[in-house]
Amino acid sequence: MSHLKSDLAEKKVTFPTCKKAQIIELWCAEPVFFASRELSDTYYTEGVIGNYALAYALGWAYSPYRLTGTATTKPTYIEDLSDLDCYILPAWAIDNHISYRFERFNALSDAYWFAMSNNRVVINREDLPLKRTGKKPSSYRPSNFPQTGRLKMIERGNLFETIVFGEVELPEYIRVGKFKSKVKITVKKESLIEYLPTAKYPCKTYLNSADLPENISYFSFDILAIPPVSILKNLQFEGEAWRIDDFIVPANLKFCQS
Amino acid sequence: MSIEKLSSFLASTYENFPKGRTISLVVLRTTQSETIFRTEGSGEPMSSEFVQAGLENTEIIPRLVMTKRKQIAPERRKGREFLRQYNLLYNAKGDTICSLNTNAPCEMCIDCFLYGFAAGGEGAQKSRVWTEDAFSILPSTELIGDRTINALYENGTMRDETGKASTALNTSEYIKPSVHFLDIVTLKDVTADELRYAVGNILLTTRYGAVSSRVGRMDNEILGVFGGFAELPSSLELVQQVFDLLSKTDNVTLEHPLQKDSVVNAVKSIINQWTNKRGISVQLNEEELNNLVADIDTNWSMEKQEEFLARLNKTYESYRQIPAENTSKKSKGK
Ligand SMILES: [Zn+2]
Numbered sequence: 001m002s003h004l005k006s007d008l009a010e011k012k013v014t015f016p017t018c019k020k021a022q023i024i025e026l027w028c029a030e031p032v033f034f035a036s037r038e039l040s041d042t043y044y045t046e047g048v049i050g051n052y053a054l055a056y057a058l059g060w061a062y063s064p065y066r067l068t069g070t071a072t073t074k075p076t077y078i079e080d081l082s083d084l085d086c087y088i089l090p091a092w093a094i095d096n097h098i099s100y101r102f103e104r105f106n107a108l109s110d111a112y113w114f115a116m117s118n119n120r121v122v123i124n125r126e127d128l129p130l131k132r133t134g135k136k137p138s139s140y141r142p143s144n145f146p147q148t149g150r151l152k153m154i155e156r157g158n159l160f161e162t163i164v165f166g167e168v169e170l171p172e173y174i175r176v177g178k179f180k181s182k183v184k185i186t187v188k189k190e191s192l193i194e195y196l197p198t199a200k201y202p203c204k205t206y207l208n209s210a211d212l213p214e215n216i217s218y219f220s221f222d223i224l225a226i227p228p229v230s231i232l233k234n235l236q237f238e239g240e241a242w243r244i245d246d247f248i249v250p251a252n253l254k255f256c257q258s
Numbered sequence: 259m260s261i262e263k264l265s266s267f268l269a270s271t272y273e274n275f276p277k278g279r280t281i282s283l284v285v286l287r288t289t290q291s292e293t294i295f296r297t298e299g300s301g302e303p304m305s306s307e308f309v310q311a312g313l314e315n316t317e318i319i320p321r322l323v324m325t326k327r328k329q330i331a332p333e334r335r336k337g338r339e340f341l342r343q344y345n346l347l348y349n350a351k352g353d354t355i356c357s358l359n360t361n362a363p364c365e366m367c368i369d370c371f372l373y374g375f376a377a378g379g380e381g382a383q384k385s386r387v388w389t390e391d392a393f394s395i396l397p398s399t400e401l402i403g404d405r406t407i408n409a410l411y412e413n414g415t416m417r418d419e420t421g422k423a424s425t426a427l428n429t430s431e432y433i434k435p436s437v438h439f440l441d442i443v444t445l446k447d448v449t450a451d452e453l454r455y456a457v458g459n460i461l462l463t464t465r466y467g468a469v470s471s472r473v474g475r476m477d478n479e480i481l482g483v484f485g486g487f488a489e490l491p492s493s494l495e496l497v498q499q500v501f502d503l504l505s506k507t508d509n510v511t512l513e514h515p516l517q518k519d520s521v522v523n524a525v526k527s528i529i530n531q532w533t534n535k536r537g538i539s540v541q542l543n544e545e546e547l548n549n550l551v552a553d554i555d556t557n558w559s560m561e562k563q564e565e566f567l568a569r570l571n572k573t574y575e576s577y578r579q580i581p582a583e584n585t586s587k588k589s590k591g592k
Contacts, residue, residue, distance in 0.1 A: 029492035030326070030391055064274045065374075065447075066577070067382045105327075107359035114360075121360045139354070147359060156307065156391075156494070172536060173489040179326065180388050182492045 017085055018166035021244040023189040026091055026160040029173075030181035031101060031153040036226045041149035046226050047098040049091040049160055049176060051208050052077055055255070057174040057183075060084055075228060081255035086166030089249070090206040090231050094159040101155045107147035118142035163205065163244055165193065165253070189245055196241040201248045203235040213252040215239055260546030261450050261553055267485035267539070269449050271573055272371060279447050282490045282538075284482035284529055285460060286522065287324065287392060287439040290475035292403070292432040294468035295324055304431050306398040309494060312502035321497070322394035322401055324439050324466070329389045332466050333459040334358065334373050341367055344564050346571050348578075366578045368570055372452055386448055387456050392441035393497040395504070395521065400514045401437045405430055432473065436515035440500060440525065442493045451557075451570040458558045461551070481522060482529045483547055488537020490529075500524045 026049065034053070036046040055061055061080035111123040117140045127137035164170065174183050200219070210229040216239030224231040240251035261268075267279045295305045305323045310316055335358070341347045347356040348364035356364030363375035365383065374385035394401055445456055457480065465474040484490060503524045504510050510520045533541050542550060557566040 029494050059276075059278060062276045065276065065384045065386065066274050067384075069381070111357060123357055123360055124354060147361070157309070171488050173492070175388065175489075180385075182390055182489070184492065184495075 018087075019193060020165075020167050021191050021193050022164045022170070022187050023191065023245060023247075024162060024164055024170065025094070025186045025188050026162065027184040027186065028154060028156055028158045028160075028181065029184055030179075031103070031156050032158075032177045032181045032183070033151055033153040033179055034177050034226075042102075042152060043149060044152045045100070045154055045177075046224055046231075047093050047100075047154065048206060048224060048226070048231055049162075050226065050228075050231065051088050051090045051162070051211070052081065052228065052255075053176055054088050054091065054162070054174075055081055055084070057176045058088070058168075058170065060086065060168075077228065078256045082257075084255060086164065086168045087211075087253055087255065088164045089162045089253070090208055091160035091162035092206045092233070094161050098158055099155045100152050103151045103153060105149060105151055116148070121147055161188075163247060163249075165244075191245045194243040195251065196243055196248065198238065198240050200236065200238045201241045201250075203237065203247075203249055205233075205247055205249055207232045207235055207249065207253075210256055210258055211253050212250055213239070213254075213257060216250050260542055260549040261453070263540060263542060263546055264453075264483070264485040265450075267487075268453065269447050271449060272452075272577060273447065277447055278487045280484075280486055280489060280537075281445040281448060281453060282482075282484040282486075283443040283445070283457065283460070283480055284484075284490070284496070284525065285392075285441040285443055286479045286481050286525065287329075287441055287466075288477045288479070288518065289433055289435050289437045289439075290464075290477050291435050292405075292473045293435075293437075293466065293476065294430075294432055294473055295322065295328055295466075296468065304398065304402055304433060307393075309393070310498060311397075312498045312505070313495065314502045315505065319397040320399060321396075322398045322433060322437065322439070324392040324441070326389040326391055328466060329392065329441065330373070330387065331358075333463045334369055336463040337455060337459040338367075338369050340563060340567060341369060344567055346567055366574065368452075368455060368567070368574070371574050371577070372448070372455065386446045386452070388444040388446065390442050390444075390493045392439040392493050395438050395440065395497055395500055395516060396512065396514055401434050402431050403434050405432060434514065435475075438516060438518070438521050440493055440497045442490050442496065444489055449570075449573065451566070451573065454554050454557050454566070455570055457550075457554050461554065462558065479522075480547065480551060481525050483542040483550060484529075484532070484538055485540045486538040488535070490532060490538065491535075496525070496528065499528045503528060 032045065032049070034045050035043050037044050056063060107121050113123065113125045115122045120142060122139050124139040127139045130137050131140050170185050170187065172185060174185060175181065176183050208229055209232050216237045219236035219238070221232045221235040224233065237250055241248050242251050264281060267281055269279060296302045305325060306320045307323050308318050308320050311319045338347065346367055348366040350356050350362035350364045354362050356367050356370065363370050365375060365381060370383060373387055374383040376382045443460065445453060448456065460478050463478065464476060466476045467474045500521070504520060505512055507520065507524065510517070532538055556562055
């Protein structure tokens, strides 16, 4: 980690390496679900689309179809994203308006006989007599993998907005979230990135806390604690900045800097 | 064989990293009997959503929704019936045979490789078959019927032996027959045989939604096949374009039941324009589409299906990392 940081420090430039940015709109053609947090048997989606998810969805980096061993628990954001020369901010709901919907999910077996036990679908009918005697055959033990519950999802039709830095061609449709929901991309505006010298600035966009440069001071912000990294909003900061159209963000944003 | 026309967007073998090869299918799903789709449990109303009627017609109407999970689950089950029949499902942990949703996927069968699994921390396979919520063309208000269910006792009356009245008297909603749903299915980095398997599952599946012997019959038809490195527009946009076009077409009255021919013609004239879109490279023409469906029917025919499935099954051999003796009931390698 430490050698990675010094590498980045050497590479740091004040003027943006990319000259252009695109302000884009994201239209949810389908309900979008991320497991942001869990309360009892309900899984909540926060009203934001993380920029790491967007980077993968845009095809800037690929994660394998099959994950084995430690790969299932340890993501490779640093390896996948930190060398990219393009960047995208987390997406925020336009006008702060966002609507949600709830949906029940229920796992069903493909066996003719099945039973629901401790959050687990059981298909071993031969274990039933054993279970009735008070014993707990292994097929009846609780599952750590949710098989029933409720999902709070971002409803179809919600509009998000974000900024893409760098000269990249964007696909018309991407897939995001746990259920690979289709999201349409529309470029609203292309803009040059303007450099602003060190001063105190308010930032209207959402920011990923791991992507901020080291040399800025924070005055205030709101935090959205979601995995894998917290998202900041309403940041007031002092430092160098970039202006893109009406938006001002800290200069030198980059994936996985801290 | 028109599958060749798609070859630049097909993988020659299963690979673990995405390469942006996309095959997309436009599917027309038509109910053949009363059908039940609910997002919540029984007693809840049919799944419907308020959306814009068309892209041009901005009126908001309720449309029936067949959610993505309502499509994929029966289609996977259909394929797995054949895998079970030919002993192509492998043993999962605890010596149980690979099964859906029971926390015991075998991680080795065709279904596990193509549709994916999550095995609670040990490993996971992402699905390469992506569906979308499908919508009815017409407003749901025209497509829902009501039925009162009278549950009779064994003696054939509404009263049991002691004279107590049956309480199982219920009104229930259902989706009428001949309702058209439009759907986009996306296959990522699939091989030719995986394409045949996935499309075969769609064409062979005849029941969806709440399961019962009398309801849920559905007919699926492939109206378009595309190859490219990008996805087609969403099924919602497709259904909206079809609605706009049908409302402008002479001789089409927008009421239930719609003439199937008008629906098919409208869909085809819309999707023919998609070939110019960014990243969509080829569309099979009418003849090639028929050839592809014939090719799939042949591979799934009674005479060929065992050989076809065994051939597809064999392509994953090098990715099955545990020794052969640990897998049970394997088909004899050909
Ligand atoms: Zn399996």
